[in-house]
Amino acid sequence: MTRGRRPGQVSSREAVLRAAREEFSRKGYDAATVRAIAAQAGVDPAMINHHFGTKVQLFMAALELPVDPKEHVLAILDGPSNGIGERLLTRFLTVWDSSAGKAGVAVLRTAMQHEWSASLVREFIVNRAISPLLTGLGVPADEAAWRGNLVASQLSGLILTRYLIKLEPLASAPHAVVVHALAPTIQRYLTGPVGTAQDPRE
Amino acid sequence: MTRGRRPGQVSSREAVLRAAREEFSRKGYDAATVRAIAAQAGVDPAMINHHFGTKVQLFMAALELPVDPKEHVLAILDGPSNGIGERLLTRFLTVWDSSAGKAGVAVLRTAMQHEWSASLVREFIVNRAISPLLTGLGVPADEAAWRGNLVASQLSGLILTRYLIKLEPLASAPHAVVVHALAPTIQRYLTGPVGTAQDPRE
Numbered sequence: 001m002t003r004g005r006r007p008g009q010v011s012s013r014e015a016v017l018r019a020a021r022e023e024f025s026r027k028g029y030d031a032a033t034v035r036a037i038a039a040q041a042g043v044d045p046a047m048i049n050h051h052f053g054t055k056v057q058l059f060m061a062a063l064e065l066p067v068d069p070k071e072h073v074l075a076i077l078d079g080p081s082n083g084i085g086e087r088l089l090t091r092f093l094t095v096w097d098s099s100a101g102k103a104g105v106a107v108l109r110t111a112m113q114h115e116w117s118a119s120l121v122r123e124f125i126v127n128r129a130i131s132p133l134l135t136g137l138g139v140p141a142d143e144a145a146w147r148g149n150l151v152a153s154q155l156s157g158l159i160l161t162r163y164l165i166k167l168e169p170l171a172s173a174p175h176a177v178v179v180h181a182l183a184p185t186i187q188r189y190l191t192g193p194v195g196t197a198q199d200p201r202e
Numbered sequence: 203m204t205r206g207r208r209p210g211q212v213s214s215r216e217a218v219l220r221a222a223r224e225e226f227s228r229k230g231y232d233a234a235t236v237r238a239i240a241a242q243a244g245v246d247p248a249m250i251n252h253h254f255g256t257k258v259q260l261f262m263a264a265l266e267l268p269v270d271p272k273e274h275v276l277a278i279l280d281g282p283s284n285g286i287g288e289r290l291l292t293r294f295l296t297v298w299d300s301s302a303g304k305a306g307v308a309v310l311r312t313a314m315q316h317e318w319s320a321s322l323v324r325e326f327i328v329n330r331a332i333s334p335l336l337t338g339l340g341v342p343a344d345e346a347a348w349r350g351n352l353v354a355s356q357l358s359g360l361i362l363t364r365y366l367i368k369l370e371p372l373a374s375a376p377h378a379v380v381v382h383a384l385a386p387t388i389q390r391y392l393t394g395p396v397g398t399a400q401d402p403r404e
Contacts, residue, residue, distance in 0.1 A: 045267065109387020125369075126369065153363045154359050156357050157357065157362065160358045162355070165358075167328065167354055168349065169348055169399035169400075175397070177401065177402050181396040181397055182352070189383075194382075197371035197374075197379060198375075200379050
C-alpha cells in the first residue's frame, strides 16, 4: 500500500499527486507552483484547482495527510475538557497507525532534512491542528502559542520515537497503554500549569 | 563555531573527524570501516584506534556529541530523586544550546532520513544516556525500557521543536521556562505512575 504501487494506467489524479510530491520536495512549498505541477503531470492548472482546491490542499493531498483535520479537532473538543488529553491522544494514535500515518511517516523521513520542510511542518502542526484546538478550548491568545509548542514537543517526539526510530516497547505498545502514559502530559500542556514562555511563574 | 571553520593547516585529528563524518553519512554505521576512514584521512588505522578508541567512540567524536555522557548522567543523578526531572532538563538544555548541540542538530537533520541513522539514534539515546540514568535511579529492569522510551519521546520532541523546526516561543524560551514546563513530565516518566508497556494499570 505504499505509493510505489503503479497500475497499468495512471489516473490524472495520481499523476498530479506524484508531480506535486516531486515539485514540493525539490523547490519547497513557497517556490513550488501549481502551474509547474500541472505541466509536469500533463494536465491543465484549472483541473488541479477544481479537483484539489488551493495549493495548501494540494500539498496535504500529496502528503496523504488526513483529509479533514478540522473534523478531528471538533471530535477531540467534544467532551469534558479534563478528558481532552486522552481524546487527543486516542485519535492521534488512530490516525498515525492508519495507512495515512504510514505515508506521513515516509514523507516526514524524506522531508526532515530540508530547511523548507521545517516551515511546512511548523505551519501544519501549529496552524492546522493545534491552534484550532486551543481556540476551541478557549485558551487565551497569549497562552496559545506556548501551550501549542509544548503539545507539539510531546506529539512530535511520539511520532519520532514510535513511528520513525521505532523504539521498543513504545512502537508496539497498545493505544490504551500509550494514552495512559502520555495523556496527563498533553492534558497539563493544554489546560494545566505550564508557566508562560517568558516567565516560569505564571 | 560551526564545522565550516577551516584553518590553514588541518590537523590529522580534524582530517579523521571529517573523513569519519563522510564515511558514516555515506555508508551507515555498520558498513563504515575505520580502515576506509583512515585511508580517506591519509593516516594509519592504528592512529585512529589510539586517539579515538572504538568505532563507536569515533562516531561520537565525529558527531561532536558530548564527550562523556556518563559524566552528565552522574551529575544528573547527584541529588534528591524528586529533582531528577529538573536536573536532567537543565543539563540537557545546556548541552543542546552549546556549540556541540548546534553540530548535533546539523548531523541529526542530515541523518534523520536514513534508516541506518534510526539505529544509531536509538542506540545512542537508549544505551548511552537513558539506560545508565535509569539504572542509576534504581528503576527495576522490567520498567526501564518503557520509562526510557517515554523520556525519549519528550526529549526527542524537544530537540525537534526547539532546535530543528524552531517553533516559537519555545525556540527562544529561557532555560528556566522550559525546565518549569517540562520537568514534571520527565519526572513522572522517570519515577511516577506511567503504567507498563503491556498494561495501562500498573
